[in-house]
Amino acid sequence: MKKVHAIFEDGDHKWLALARDTSRPEFLIDTNEYLVTSDGDAILLDPGGSEIFPAVFSAVSTGFDPRRINKIFASHQDPDVISSLSMWLEFNSGIKCLSWLWQSFVPHFAGQAETFVPIPDNGMEIAVGSRRLQAVPAHYLHSSGNFHLYDPKAKILFTGDVGAALLPAGDGGLYVEDFDRHIRHADAFHRRWMGSEKARNDWCARVSALDIDMLCPQHGAIYRGADVRRFIDWFSRIEVGILKP
Numbered sequence: 001m002k003k004v005h006a007i008f009e010d011g012d013h014k015w016l017a018l019a020r021d022t023s024r025p026e027f028l029i030d031t032n033e034y035l036v037t038s039d040g041d042a043i044l045l046d047p048g049g050s051e052i053f054p055a056v057f058s059a060v061s062t063g064f065d066p067r068r069i070n071k072i073f074a075s076h077q078d079p080d081v082i083s084s085l086s087m088w089l090e091f092n093s094g095i096k097c098l099s100w101l102w103q104s105f106v107p108h109f110a111g112q113a114e115t116f117v118p119i120p121d122n123g124m125e126i127a128v129g130s131r132r133l134q135a136v137p138a139h140y141l142h143s144s145g146n147f148h149l150y151d152p153k154a155k156i157l158f159t160g161d162v163g164a165a166l167l168p169a170g171d172g173g174l175y176v177e178d179f180d181r182h183i184r185h186a187d188a189f190h191r192r193w194m195g196s197e198k199a200r201n202d203w204c205a206r207v208s209a210l211d212i213d214m215l216c217p218q219h220g221a222i223y224r225g226a227d228v229r230r231f232i233d234w235f236s237r238i239e240v241g242i243l244k245p
């Protein structure tokens, strides 16, 4: 079962993290989904694969009416990000899916022309109730068309696969507690999946200008406080975009 954790709460403006499905099969990479709500409106970030839809849906439905979800944000096109789209659309055919040019690729999973809202290369503002979230360009990290999502009020940056860590079974904490120990589980993932040092440098400069309390990846634990800066510094130094034997 996935558990729901409120990681930010200010009235109806909330960030809920759906994390750590201990009952999933081992061969399936674990994912985090995030739900952002404000004033009766809700957006689900990287809702996950079709295989885990029942776990995500039942976790979301714990104390929350899933009919309020009218937008899905897909950081990129991967199956662990958005292959559950057909099931979400079966539940509510009016849901809009926001992503980059994958609006012509993602329909291979599901959807009609009006389902998809393309995000331009430079990003855009996404309204959720009275809040204004910002789609932040993260192209080539790792997908060639890739976005993160920043909430300036909550000071939370959702970073998709950036910051991801493949944690060993039993390491189920929601937050990073020991950065040096944690980052060992992120190292091989970033070296393999992040495609460009130039893109990495651009991203580090871009997000360093943001005021971030929490950096929330799609896999592994959430970075808080000083660990956000530690992660950006670590990421800025490692070698990416090359496969070494």
Ligand SMILES: [Fe+2]
Pocket (backbone or CB within 6 Å): 076, 078, 142, 161
């Ligand atoms: Fe991915």
Ligand SMILES: [Fe+2]
Pocket (backbone or CB within 6 Å): 078, 080, 081, 160, 161, 218, 219
């Ligand atoms: Fe992923």
